[in-house]
Amino acid sequence: MGNFEVKINTFIENFITYNGYVKVIDGLKNTLLIAVSGLIIGILIGTLIATVRVIPKYKLLPRILNGFCSFYVSLFRGTPIVVQLLVFYYVLLPLMGINITPVNVSILVFGLNSGAYISETMRSGIMSVDSGQMEAGRAVGLSFSTTMMKIVIPQAVKNILPTLGNEFIALIKETSVVSFVGALDLYVAFNNIGSSSYEFMVPYLVMAMIYIVLVLIISAGIKIMERSLRKSDRRN
Amino acid sequence: MIDVINLEKKFGNNKVLNGISVTINKGDIICVIGPSGSGKSTFLRCLNCMEDPTGGQIIFNGVDITDFKVDINIHRRKMGMVFQHFNLFNNKTVIQNIMLAPVYVQCQDLKKTKHKNNLIKFTNIFKSANKKKELLPITTSKAQIKQEAREQALNLLKRIGLEDKADVYPSTLSGGQKQRVAIIRSLAMNPEVILFDEPTSALDPEMVGEVLDLMKSLAQDGMTMIIVTHEMGFAKEVANRVLFIDEGLILESAAPKEFFENPKHPRLKEFLSKVL
Numbered sequence: 378m379g380n381f382e383v384k385i386n387t388f389i390e391n392f393i394t395y396n397g398y399v400k401v402i403d404g405l406k407n408t409l410l411i412a413v414s415g416l417i418i419g420i421l422i423g424t425l426i427a428t429v430r431v432i433p434k435y436k437l438l439p440r441i442l443n444g445f446c447s448f449y450v451s452l453f454r455g456t457p458i459v460v461q462l463l464v465f466y467y468v469l470l471p472l473m474g475i476n477i478t479p480v481n482v483s484i485l486v487f488g489l490n491s492g493a494y495i496s497e498t499m500r501s502g503i504m505s506v507d508s509g510q511m512e513a514g515r516a517v518g519l520s521f522s523t524t525m526m527k528i529v530i531p532q533a534v535k536n537i538l539p540t541l542g543n544e545f546i547a548l549i550k551e552t553s554v555v556s557f558v559g560a561l562d563l564y565v566a567f568n569n570i571g572s573s574s575y576e577f578m579v580p581y582l583v584m585a586m587i588y589i590v591l592v593l594i595i596s597a598g599i600k601i602m603e604r605s606l607r608k609s610d611r612r613n
Numbered sequence: 614m615i616d617v618i619n620l621e622k623k624f625g626n627n628k629v630l631n632g633i634s635v636t637i638n639k640g641d642i643i644c645v646i647g648p649s650g651s652g653k654s655t656f657l658r659c660l661n662c663m664e665d666p667t668g669g670q671i672i673f674n675g676v677d678i679t680d681f682k683v684d685i686n687i688h689r690r691k692m693g694m695v696f697q698h699f700n701l702f703n704n705k706t707v708i709q710n711i712m713l714a715p716v717y718v719q720c721q722d723l724k725k726t727k728h729k730n731n732l733i734k735f736t737n738i739f740k741s742a743n744k745k746k747e748l749l750p751i752t753t754s755k756a757q758i759k760q761e762a763r764e765q766a767l768n769l770l771k772r773i774g775l776e777d778k779a780d781v782y783p784s785t786l787s788g789g790q791k792q793r794v795a796i797i798r799s800l801a802m803n804p805e806v807i808l809f810d811e812p813t814s815a816l817d818p819e820m821v822g823e824v825l826d827l828m829k830s831l832a833q834d835g836m837t838m839i840i841v842t843h844e845m846g847f848a849k850e851v852a853n854r855v856l857f858i859d860e861g862l863i864l865e866s867a868a869p870k871e872f873f874e875n876p877k878h879p880r881l882k883e884f885l886s887k888v889l
Contacts, residue, residue, distance in 0.1 A: 435665075512663060513700035513795075517714035517802055518690030527713070531704045608782070 388570065388579035397570040404566030405587070411483045411555060411562070412548045418488025419544070423495025426450065428525055430496070431503050446496070453493035459554050461486050466558040479560035483552070491548055498540045502533030535606045542599035546592050563587060614639045614674065614805065614837065615660065621668030622655055629655045631861035632669065637806070637839065642832050644848035644869075645841045647858040648884060653841045656858060657808050660839065661692045674805075690718060693799025693807035697815050699791040701783035707794055708779040711766040711801045712759070718802075719758045726751055762801075769797040773827060789820030793827050806837040813844060845888060849873055857881045
């Protein structure tokens with residue numbers, strides 16, 4: 378075990394004395410920034426797509442939009458997120474002449490990607506709400522979109538909150554691939570500490586612990602949210 | 614008030630309504646009776662275009678509302694609807710259920726007037742002093758609309774004796790209470806006609822009475838009502854015309870006394886002999 382103590386001491390030295398913690402804090406910030414922004418963008422895109430996909434398809438425009446949305450979903454669910462990151466950072470954005478930082482590219486790609494997943498979750502949430510709710514809204518003279526926003530989606534969100542929490546946790550963990558485009562995240566920060574001393578054991582252990590703590594905090598937050606949203610039900 | 618001309622509805626190849634024509638006048642209380650699967654609910658749901666008719670016309674206050682170009686939402690505000698399964702908004706409290714539509718509609722109108730005023734202000738900049746247009750009058754504010762809607766909702770709740778339930782969620786109400794709230798929710802829009810789609814079928818017998826009593830009191834106030842129902846006694850007592858629908862056609866239309874005591878169509882005779 379003496380060996381282990383040496384390793385810990387090396388890590389502490391690197392972490393505090395050589396300012397490793399600055400990078401770790403930056404990495405943590407980026408990880409959270411990418412996950413949270415990705416989730417927000419994902420929820421917005423997902424809700425929009427899910428709404429488009431449940432519009433009655435008598436007319437041409439909803440049909441075209443629906444086709445576009447299914448294409449989008451199959452595209453982003455059919456390719457690995459690493460490939461999407463690489464394609465956006467090295468192919469698409471340079472071709473369009475847009476120059477943005479790796480962190481912003483990651484936010485964009487994670488948003489688009491989780492949008493595709495959340496759209497399916499949201500669609501199942503919307504379909505789980507009794508169709509009578511939509512009918513009642515339309516019957517008092519509210520439009521489709523107003524009824525959707527004020528009545529159906531709030532109930533749908535309540536139903537899919539556990540799944541959304543899942544998505545958020547998955548996002549936090551998936552962000553560890555943003556180093557492929559050179560963004561500084563939690564993994565890169567600890568990798569730097571490790572490679573400066575050729576000693577990876579303790580840094581990676583600490584990294585794993587930080588991820589676990591993050592996920593535990595998020596699950597607790599979701600539980601609290603769920604409870605407050607369940608006020609209109611009697612099953613508490 | 615409502616003229617239904619040759620109304621047809623198909624679901625795929627299944628023809629549910631085969632050309633229904635009927636005129637509904639202001640103050641009419643019409644009960645629609647028929648065996649299940651006869652198309653009476655579909656007929657009712659076509660009246661406010663909940664189901665889009667596949668043929669024929671519905672003229673409501675002079676406008677053909679089956680036309681896709683007509684903004685159906687404006688006309689639905691004048692046609693209340695009450696459902697078999699109540700369909701109260703589960704994520705809103707009782708009073709929010711009642712206030713939601715009136716507040717939203719009036720706030721939307723207010724917003725439109727404000728936008729128009731801004732446009733007038735903008736164009737006025739380029740006009741000479743004597744040609745300036747006057748602004749449209751704005752008499753209310755958001756807070757006032759909400760206040761008035763709240764008072765109206767409380768008055769309606771008082772009418773059904775549920776004012777102490779204003780701030781609870783619908784899931785805590787009994788079936789009869791839910792249906793009464795659903796009825797006053799449609800009343801809150803000050804509709805010209807209310808459509809009832811089997812309002813008492815999902816209630817247990819004990820609660821049917823309170824809902825029927827509320828409907829009777831609406832009838833006494835002169836509300837125009839179209840009621841799909843299986844409550845023959847209610848139809849006999851309250852309606853001023855009873856329609857019998859089978860296989861998507863109106864087979865008999867008569868005053869209740871004539872309808873129940875002297876039915877003409879053989880299908881109706883058979884139906885009445887089974888249910889009475």
